[in-house]
Amino acid sequence: MRFVPILVASICLLAASAACADEITFERDGQQINLSGQVIATHEAGIVLHTPDGKMWPIQQDEITNRKRTTDPFRLQTKQELIETVLSEMPPGSQVYETAHYLVAYNTSRPYAQWVAGMLERLHRGFTSYWSQRGVTIHEPKQPLVALVFDNQDNFANYAQAELGDAAKSVIGFYSMHTNYVVMFDLTGGAGDSRRNLGIRDIQRFMSRPDFQWSLATIVHEATHQLAFNSGVQQRFADVPLWFSEGLAIYFETPDVSSSRGWRGIGQISKPRLGQFQKAARGGQPFLPDLLSNDDSLRKAATALDRYSQAWAVTYFLQKRMPDEYDAYLTELSQIAPLNDPPEGARIKMFQKHFGADLLQLESEVREMMSGLRP
Ligand SMILES: [Zn+2]
Known part of the structure; x- marks a missing residue:
């Protein structure tokens, strides 16, 4: 025995x-x-x-306080088990809309959940085919990807408070490295319960309004983070430079609500980011060395908008002009293990290994390209 x-x-x-x-x-x-x-x-x-x-x-x-190795093999929850977990974290009465790759848990109308699921599936298809055409190996997520959709901003903020603190009231969606969920709320809002009568076509029309494009881009941006962390492009809690993660998410975020066939928004010019970049460029200060090494400059309110625009511009430049180098850099970043923080200066060295030693020269090429684009 x-x-x-x-x-x-x-x-x-x-x-x-x-x-x-x-x-x-x-x-x-x-x-x-x-x-x-x-x-x-x-x-x-x-x-x-x-x-x-x-x-x-x-x-x-x-x-x-205690740590013990068991004799049970570790296994991830099955789809059905995960559905039960997710529903236990949502308000009572919530339901789950299932698609091939996603579980959309919602307490808003079913057509809205269906619309979100359709958008996520199209992004998944676009993301997967984009990298496979580039010859970058990615893998399917190991579990269905989860999105939570709350009926209104207050219920969303109540849920988000634990993870985001006071910022929960001012964002419209986020991806959590802890839960691995994308979290959002029903943007159609509206008075009382009138939105419950909206069908999927009404929602599609509603979300095509120009004043919703920025909100929509945010949701796509967060869902791109989720895909990157679940397809092998990045590992959660690994020291991947923030400009890289954010630049990548912005590169995919240009929404394309009109197309039902596929995602045509990948790699289009991000008009708000380009405008912001050109505005910041008038100052003329070199930004690249700091962008590569200083994640805090993307987090601080005073510098975040400029830095996000620069992260997008550098990503756009490298993906268009140096795609092979960018893919090799991405592959090296994807192998960084969680908690394995590189020594001081290592990030810049890795960047120079792939894109050349002269950062100022590269930066001037990025500036030149951006000054020739029209927002
Ligand atoms: Zn982001």
């Missing part, structure tokens, strides 16, 4: 697809939390735990 656990343990240790699950107990905000999952990264400061529901938990070493 005493050999049985050892035998079971060897099954999950030896089979590459079935690592043994770890049980982790940790304390956070005065609460004890027990989780079972797979430790996918370890650092002297902490770990990242992947749980069967697809969440990833960064946990600091000093929060951990």
Whole structure:
């Protein structure tokens, strides 16, 4: 009898697809939390735990009170199990609209969820075919991708508060590296329950209005982050330069609501970003070295708009003019493991390895290209 656990343990240790699950107990905000999952990264400061529901938990070493390797193989939840998890996190009465790659959990009207799901599927198709035409290997997500759609901004903000704090009231959607969800609300708003009568065609027409294009771009932007993190382009909690993640998401965000066949918005000129870039360029200060290494400059309100426009401009330039180099750089970035922070200066060296040592020369080429584009 005493050999049985050892035998079971060897099954999950030896089979590459079935690592043994770890049980982790940790304390956070005065609460004890027990989780079972797979430790996918370890650092002297902490770990990242992947749980069967697809969440990833960064946990600091000093929060951990107990850690134990089990003899159960780690496995991700099935689609049905994931649906139950997601519904338990949504307001009562919520439902799930399923498509080939997505679970859209909603407490708004079914046509709206259906419209969101259609848009996400088209983006997925566009994203996949874009990289396969470029010869970049990506993979299908390991679990269905989840989008939460709340009926109004207040219910969205209530949910988002835990992750975003006060910013929850001022954003219209986000992607969470922790939950792996894209979260949004019904943008058709409207008085009372009148929107419940909107059919999918009415919603499509509504969302084609010029004043909704920016909101729509935000949703597509967040859904692109989710795709990048679930197709092998990037790993969650890995030190990928923020300009790269954001530039990539903006490159895909140009919405294309009119087409039902496919996503034609990839790599189009982002008019608001181009306008912002040209405005910032009048100052003339070099931006590239700081953009490559200083993530905070994309986060701070005072510099974020300029920096996002520069992240887009550099991405646009590299994808159009140096696509092979960009793809090789992307591939190297995709291999950075979570919590594996590079030493000072390593980001710039990696960039120079792919695109050349002369950053000022490259920057002047980006500026020249941008000054020739019309917003
Ligand atoms: Zn973003």
